[in-house]
Amino acid sequence: MLKLWKQTILAPVIAALLFMVVFGLSLGNSISEINGFEYRVYIVPGLIAMAMAQAAYSNNSSTIFQARNDRYLDDILSAPMPAWQVHLGYLIGGAMRSLLIGVVLTAFALPITGAPLVHPAEALLAVLLLTTAFGALGIIVGVYAQSWDNQSFINNIVILPLIFLGGVFYSVSRLGSPWEQISHLNPLFYVVDATRHGFLGSSDVNPVISLSIVAVITIGLVSWSQYLFSTGHRLKP
Amino acid sequence: MNPPAALDIKGLTKRYGDGTLALDDLDLEVPDGSFFGLLGPNGAGKTTLIGAVCNLVRPTSGEIRVFGNPGGGMMARRMIGIAEQEPNLDKFLTVYETLLYHGGYYGMGREEAGERAEQMIDAFDLRNKRDVEAPKLSGGMRRRLLLARALLHRPNLVILDEPTAGVDLELRHELWSYIRVLHEQGTTILLTTHYLEEAEALCDEIALISGGKIVARDTAAGLKVSHGAETLEQVYLKTVAGGRIALAEEAARA
Ligand SMILES: Nc1ncnc2c1ncn2[C@@H]1O[C@H](COP(=O)(O)OP(=O)(O)OP(=O)(O)O)[C@@H](O)[C@H]1O
Ligand SMILES: [Mg+2]
Numbered sequence: 001m002l003k004l005w006k007q008t009i010l011a012p013v014i015a016a017l018l019f020m021v022v023f024g025l026s027l028g029n030s031i032s033e034i035n036g037f038e039y040r041v042y043i044v045p046g047l048i049a050m051a052m053a054q055a056a057y058s059n060n061s062s063t064i065f066q067a068r069n070d071r072y073l074d075d076i077l078s079a080p081m082p083a084w085q086v087h088l089g090y091l092i093g094g095a096m097r098s099l100l101i102g103v104v105l106t107a108f109a110l111p112i113t114g115a116p117l118v119h120p121a122e123a124l125l126a127v128l129l130l131t132t133a134f135g136a137l138g139i140i141v142g143v144y145a146q147s148w149d150n151q152s153f154i155n156n157i158v159i160l161p162l163i164f165l166g167g168v169f170y171s172v173s174r175l176g177s178p179w180e181q182i183s184h185l186n187p188l189f190y191v192v193d194a195t196r197h198g199f200l201g202s203s204d205v206n207p208v209i210s211l212s213i214v215a216v217i218t219i220g221l222v223s224w225s226q227y228l229f230s231t232g233h234r235l236k237p
Numbered sequence: 238m239n240p241p242a243a244l245d246i247k248g249l250t251k252r253y254g255d256g257t258l259a260l261d262d263l264d265l266e267v268p269d270g271s272f273f274g275l276l277g278p279n280g281a282g283k284t285t286l287i288g289a290v291c292n293l294v295r296p297t298s299g300e301i302r303v304f305g306n307p308g309g310g311m312m313a314r315r316m317i318g319i320a321e322q323e324p325n326l327d328k329f330l331t332v333y334e335t336l337l338y339h340g341g342y343y344g345m346g347r348e349e350a351g352e353r354a355e356q357m358i359d360a361f362d363l364r365n366k367r368d369v370e371a372p373k374l375s376g377g378m379r380r381r382l383l384l385a386r387a388l389l390h391r392p393n394l395v396i397l398d399e400p401t402a403g404v405d406l407e408l409r410h411e412l413w414s415y416i417r418v419l420h421e422q423g424t425t426i427l428l429t430t431h432y433l434e435e436a437e438a439l440c441d442e443i444a445l446i447s448g449g450k451i452v453a454r455d456t457a458a459g460l461k462v463s464h465g466a467e468t469l470e471q472v473y474l475k476t477v478a479g480g481r482i483a484l485a486e487e488a489a490r491a
Contacts, residue, residue: 071325075386078291079342080314236295237253237288 046168064142094135123198241305249299261449274440318392326371343390447477
């Protein structure tokens with residue numbers, strides 16, 4: 001599983017750390033505090049969430065697509081494993097890499113930026129939910145994808161913009177009406193906001209609300225990917 | 238009471254999403270312990286039939302039983318080993334890992350699967366490729382690995398979809414002798430092939446499939462007698478390929 005660790009673990013960790021250094025440490029001096037936090041501290045939780053979300057998504061979408069495309073998925077489908085077990089296996093596989101990235105990133109980012117970890121259990125819950133949700137999304141896209149391009153398309157056109165507009169780099173409450181309200185329609189805003197509350201103890205909306213919304217999204221996506229395995233829809237002609 | 242057939246298929250129909258009718262109300266019984274050949278032209282429905290039995294294709298209707306167990310269920314899947322027509326190997330896994338993971342899928346513990354993987358590596362002469370990934374294997378080695386994987390979990394019914402396509406003479410004989418030994422030990426074999434002499438040499442019963450239906454079924458000798466033919470090839474041409482050949486002749490003359 002960790003054979004490709006340079007691509008799947010090291011690359012996203014370095015990318016996120018670069019964001020922290022470039023935006024945080026250089027830009028941070030010219031940007032005033034946000035909600036009482038230095039800028040370089042403020043962006044840390046969102047960047048960790050973003051790196052983990054993308055890792056879970058891209059690992060699973062490429063794993064499933066590859067297995068379908070090269071047809072070695074057949075070796076799994078013909079084996080005596082119920083659909084939920086296969087599904088769970090893929091979810092855990094993606095989550096392991098994503099969580100490893102989260103741990104490594106947190107271990108580097110907190111000392112470098114001085115960001116706190118105020119509610120560790122809450123932060124863990126937030127990242128577990130987001131990892132599961134994005135892992136399931138990866139499975140769904142991997143199942144529906146017709147080509148390799150489909151997956152990066154979804155990543156570049158849907159996930160990345162929504163994360164960026166979800167308040168990784170700014171507090172959406174500073175946007176003012178109507179952009180603040182529009183931002184609240186973005187599901188990824190709640191992912192970022194819940195993670196931020198776990199780390200910094202401060203957020204735009206009540207963490208109970210954001211965690212609940214993230215949980216509902218997670219349940220929805222997991223049910224969808226489970227449905228794909230249960231019915232064999234698109235996995236078996 | 239007779240022991241249940243290895244494979245009992247009744248009224249199996251498969252219509253693909255694009256409307257192709259690949260299996261048309263097909264009935265087939267493969268007796269326990271037999272060496273069974275499934276012959277038919279390209280597109281006859283052989284791979285589709287195998288897919289339906291192995292939970293790889295969703296049947297449109299019909300019933301499948303594997304040693305009496307409902308097709309696609311856990312017991313049925315556990316009892317079948319399949320080597321597909323197209324080599325389908327995970328390109329990131331070595332020979333050993335491919336076998337080890339397969340054992341895991343079939344509920345073996347790590348140690349048991351590891352031991353069994355080493356056994357299969359020796360049996361299929363892959364020892365010096367043990368730690369090599371699939372893309373770096375030759376075509377024949379991939380075939381051997383595919384067969385090793387199909388047999389790893391000691392299935393009662395082994396399904397081989399054209400295992401000897403594109404394989405050199407030496408390996409073909411090697412594969413045959415391995416499959417023969419397996420059959421002598423009591424494993425039921427279902428084999429598809431386009432080499433009629435291979436089917437005649439190996440199989441104790443043969444079914445001819447065409448247009449998604451079984452059109453004839455007997456021993457090789459029985460088929461020759463009932464169709465007044467001297468070779469299996471003549472039977473084959475008479476039963477399943479006649480129309481195509483007439484068309485080809487027409488096209489050549491046009
Ligand atoms: N996934 C699919 N979607 C639509 N049609 C399919 C699909 N797979 C197979 N078919 C069609 O079903 C029919 C039977 O194909 P199948 O692969 O079962 O034949 P076969 O007997 O295995 O042929 P061959 O000897 O060439 O391997 C063909 O008309 C084929 O084009
Ligand atoms: Mg075929």
